[in-house]
Amino acid sequence: MSVKKSTSKKKTPAKKTPVKKSAKPAAAKKSTKLKGNMLIAQSGGPTMVINQSLVGAILEAKKHPEITSIYGSLHGIQGILNEEFINLKKETVKTLEDIAQTPSSALGSVRKKPAPEDCAKLFDVMKKYNIRYFFYIGGNDSAETAHIVNEEAKKAEYELHCFHIPKTIDNDLRENDHTPGFASGARFVACAFMGDNLDNRALPGVKVNVVMGRHAGFLTAASALARVHEGDGPHLIYLPERPFSMEKFADDVKKVYKKNGRCVIAVSEGIADKDGTSVAAALTSEVEVDSHGNVQLSGSGALGDRLSDYIKNKLHISRVRADTFGYLQRSFPGVASEVDMKEARAVGAFAVKTAVHSDVDGSIAIRRKAGKKYQSFFERVPLSSVAKETRHMPDAWINKAGNDVNKAFLDYVKPLVGKLPTIGAFKAVRVPKAK
Numbered sequence: 001m002s003v004k005k006s007t008s009k010k011k012t013p014a015k016k017t018p019v020k021k022s023a024k025p026a027a028a029k030k031s032t033k034l035k036g037n038m039l040i041a042q043s044g045g046p047t048m049v050i051n052q053s054l055v056g057a058i059l060e061a062k063k064h065p066e067i068t069s070i071y072g073s074l075h076g077i078q079g080i081l082n083e084e085f086i087n088l089k090k091e092t093v094k095t096l097e098d099i100a101q102t103p104s105s106a107l108g109s110v111r112k113k114p115a116p117e118d119c120a121k122l123f124d125v126m127k128k129y130n131i132r133y134f135f136y137i138g139g140n141d142s143a144e145t146a147h148i149v150n151e152e153a154k155k156a157e158y159e160l161h162c163f164h165i166p167k168t169i170d171n172d173l174r175e176n177d178h179t180p181g182f183a184s185g186a187r188f189v190a191c192a193f194m195g196d197n198l199d200n201r202a203l204p205g206v207k208v209n210v211v212m213g214r215h216a217g218f219l220t221a222a223s224a225l226a227r228v229h230e231g232d233g234p235h236l237i238y239l240p241e242r243p244f245s246m247e248k249f250a251d252d253v254k255k256v257y258k259k260n261g262r263c264v265i266a267v268s269e270g271i272a273d274k275d276g277t278s279v280a281a282a283l284t285s286e287v288e289v290d291s292h293g294n295v296q297l298s299g300s301g302a303l304g305d306r307l308s309d310y311i312k313n314k315l316h317i318s319r320v321r322a323d324t325f326g327y328l329q330r331s332f333p334g335v336a337s338e339v340d341m342k343e344a345r346a347v348g349a350f351a352v353k354t355a356v357h358s359d360v361d362g363s364i365a366i367r368r369k370a371g372k373k374y375q376s377f378f379e380r381v382p383l384s385s386v387a388k389e390t391r392h393m394p395d396a397w398i399n400k401a402g403n404d405v406n407k408a409f410l411d412y413v414k415p416l417v418g419k420l421p422t423i424g425a426f427k428a429v430r431v432p433k434a435k
Contacts, residue, residue: 233264
């Protein structure tokens with residue numbers, strides 16, 4: 001309904017013009033935006049900021065009348081198949097903000113690759129609940145799942161806007177400068193190595209720390225941020241991007257130990273020999289593999305024990321210890337990066353905005369603006385460009401010997417992690433021995 005305006009220039013009209021029913025003007029025509037319910041889920045390994053993305057998406061969705069209801073699936077696509085949903089639109093802002101500050105996946109997670117029969121059931125469920133907007137928060141395997149669901153939706157001629165929201169501490173998503181979860185995981189690793197370096201300085205010996213990273217060494221490389229004072233560890237860093245040799249490893253440790261009287265080592269769980277055989281996977285007779293084909297590497301301390309035993313026996317060093325950070329680096333409260341929290345929230349909101357205001361599907365990528373001052377922006381990219389495949393540490397960021405990183409990597413990671421704790425050290429001159 002519209003009001004027809006008078007063209008008279010007189011300040012006092014003679015008569016009131018009655019309201020006239022007419023066709024709606026162009027600006028008020030029925031929206032072509034897809035209208036229906038939204039479903040969001042989380043998948044893969046939890047992170048410290050994955051709930052920021054979840055809450056960012058929910059709060060943005062509440063702003064759009066095209067999205068009538070907002071459902072959360074418990075434990076990813078498994079929850080969709082089981083129709084285990086919660087009504088997220090009814091949650092208060094206070095509750096959502098508390099969830100955003102909480103590590104790990106608030107909706108629960110899953111590692112499941114949908115089979116064709118799963119997709120058929122997924123669409124039956126989505127039709128039943130009139131789901132027209134689907135958001136899946138996760139890493140490259142989750143992007144693959146979103147891509148599969150999207151392709152099957154097209155085949156079924158089911159109108160669905162399907163978006164992948166990035167997440168992974170491994171930082172191995174293609175198209176992205178970095179991914180939500182990485183900076184906070186990197187901050188945890190840096191702080192853990194700071195503490196371990198101090199412990200090793202107080203009680204010298206060899207210490208091996210195994211860090212997550214199946215194919216990419218970004219998280220392990222972040223241990224280099226722990227170096228504050230001269231001689232600080234980690235003294236050696238080993239990444240999946242370079243072939244690992246036990247003999248060279250022992251030689252490297254021997255040199256560092258001879259020079260410093262101690263040695264702190266960062267090792268990625270995904271290190272492999274020159275033939276590509278995973279060192280960790282080779283240590284067990286029962287290899288656990290998920291539905292995406294990923295070998296489970298973080299379930300035990302076998303790799304750390306193997307490396308420490310080798311050094312102890314090969315170099316005859318009595319004090320050799322090993323720790324596996326394992327799942328601690330994913331959901332540790334209180335150490336999340338400020339940049340990470342902010343970007344994780346924003347990328348969730350951006351995904352919803354893009355889904356509502358366009359007729360495309362895809363994944364949201366985080367880009368870095370050129371210049372000395374750190375700034376980022378977001379772009380939609382095709383699901384196929386992110387799904388499954390991983391990216392790796394640039395070769396230029398790894399030293400020639402393959403046992404450390406260089407300044408280029410530190411320049412890349414520092415603005416993401418933020419200011420780290422202050423580590424003090426005495427500057428007093430050593431008192432000479434009395435005669």
